[in-house]
Amino acid sequence: MRRREFIAALAGALAAPQIARAADVVEWVVPFQEGGGTDVWARFMADWLSATLPDHPRVELLNVSGGNSTRAANFFDAEARADGRMLLGTTGSTQVAALLGDRRVQYDYANWQIVAASPSGGVIYVPASLGVRSMAELVARGQTLHFGSIGAASLDIVPLLALQMLGVDVAVLLGLSTRNAARAGLIAGEFDIDYQTTPGYLGHVRPLAKAGQVVPLMSLGAIDRHGRLARDPAFPALPSFPEVFRQIHGRDPQGPEWQAWQALFDVGFAAQKMVFLPRRVPAPRLQVFRDAFARMGADPRFRAEAAEVLGPYPLLAGSQADAALASAMTMDPETRKWTRGWLERRFRVTP
Template identity: 45%
Template sequence: MTRIDRRKFLAASAAAVAAASFGLPKAFAQDSVDFAGETIEWWIPFSEGGGSDVWARFMAPYLAKHLPGQPNVIVRNVPGGGSITGTNEFVARARPDGLSLLGTSGSTQFPFLLGDTRVRYDYAKLIPVLVSPTGGVAYLPASLGVADASELSKIGDQELVYASQGATSLDLVPLLAFRLLGLNVRHVFGMTGRGDGRLAFERGEATIDYQTSSAYLTNVEPLVEAGTAVPIFSWGVLDTEGNVQRDPTFPDLPHFVEALEMATGAIPDSVEFDAYMAFFGSGFAAQKPAMLPEGTPENIVAAYRQAFADAAADPDLQAAKGEILGEYEQAVGDGVQTLYEVATTIDPEAREWVREFLMSEYQVQL
């Protein structure tokens, strides 16, 4: 299985030194942390009502409950520029005093990984305290006669149609995946969401599709049960060592790397596969990280990591998580670092390959 090499963060200053350097409140200059009476702003660089906003608003009360002093945690929406604007603003303005937290998503990580010139943030300088994964399932019409990934060679020469939101959106992951599988897929851009893609599939306008886990369970499983759609693979998840594992929501389905081996006979050692793994990690396996600003003292970081670990284990959260978090294990505590690096790291050669590929095949200018 693929492993993601670990990279060390710059060590944070000792709490007392950081307090002197950044003028932190006195309570944060001690070994213990107390947020009593404070208000913490959780910055979300998206509009209200989107997936990241819903995620943060779901998690916020549990974070408040488990942080020392039980502060008020509010979500601050700073949309614009496809989430680049708010993230740039956070990096420029947020102080490392524990009162500002940033939550991003794969659509924020992708521009960073691609080297978009608008990006002013560096994930290596932010400090992760939570990473939330998500999943999805790719499927075909039953009429194609493909029972599983080992039979994809049956349709290797047939043109398939995928209804896409754009070459640099989260649909970059299936774009790279279908290419690795050797499928002949025409990507039709302009969809406003994956729901549009599913409807195009149901109308017969699209002949290959994927849906996120909750949407698949709600809208596609009935098609499978009716015999009109066939699931081929899930994207899978990553364990705390960065190894690809089966999606816990779909344990009987092969994950993509298994499907790739079933279809082609091998897992390639190539820059193209490295690129896929980087964007899969960022778009799904480690889609939503929560981070503190560069320079945040170690005691505050430790308090946040413990609070998110306690929140993830909270019986009330477990009972209420439903479609917000699904069955996916939240990366907290010592498990946060590797998945965070998966979401925010790409080999320079793989980055250059993707940039050239997108420019030559889809005229994307970054």
């Protein structure tokens, strides 16, 4: 081999590992079909993660729907390897199912390591054709409203319990595949009331509200920097659930229902979306991902873009993510017992 050819071949061989690393693929398992709030969140995060990780691997979403998000979590728990090439993005339904002992749960959070977490919010809205402008008007009417749900023992438990506490008569159709389907059902006239998490609302419902097709009535609220339940910063003009409760009942919420609702809100919304790697992934590999999310959260451009798509909530990384996980996966035994009993009485559902 001539000298020039040898140098060219050597250069190619040295460059090959760099190219191979740059072409690496990281799979991100998403527990719902395309188009819903969780999918919107994951797609936004995946693009930023690809740009932020060393060597910029391609981050591909793998939508594994079914079982109120449990199918995806079961799949990840069984299939993810120690190489750190598969992430799981959970949602509030994944947490609720695990805490309430859903029989479909085969996964264990103890098998995973948290990478990052995102709080979120939710908005309850109705079609404009209903002719109401506030939740108080809706309650005063006393009519039965139809609500499409992916499952009572899912994130839907938070708005459903809130509606009961407000005195709204709701007939619930269980078994929808996604919140996307519930929104489509409301637009088609099959349902009279719906809620969407912030990404789903901003992406799909806000344009309908601007066009006068739907009317937002209240947000579920958000935890402020002092740890108090306050108005959602993504929807500052909307009253929060506790505000609406006081308006309708003339007192603060209290009792077992309120204690359960607060616990479920913490589980489902205070750190609604979380990102995990398997426990067996080595610490240096885990740290690469945790550092990437920390850099994302500190980037002003990321925060500005995220506020438009996901809402103005902080991206939690490092010790903040650890604390968010600990809080989300903690439920008092008495609260769990009350909640399971309520599901059995209200929906004849045994988790």
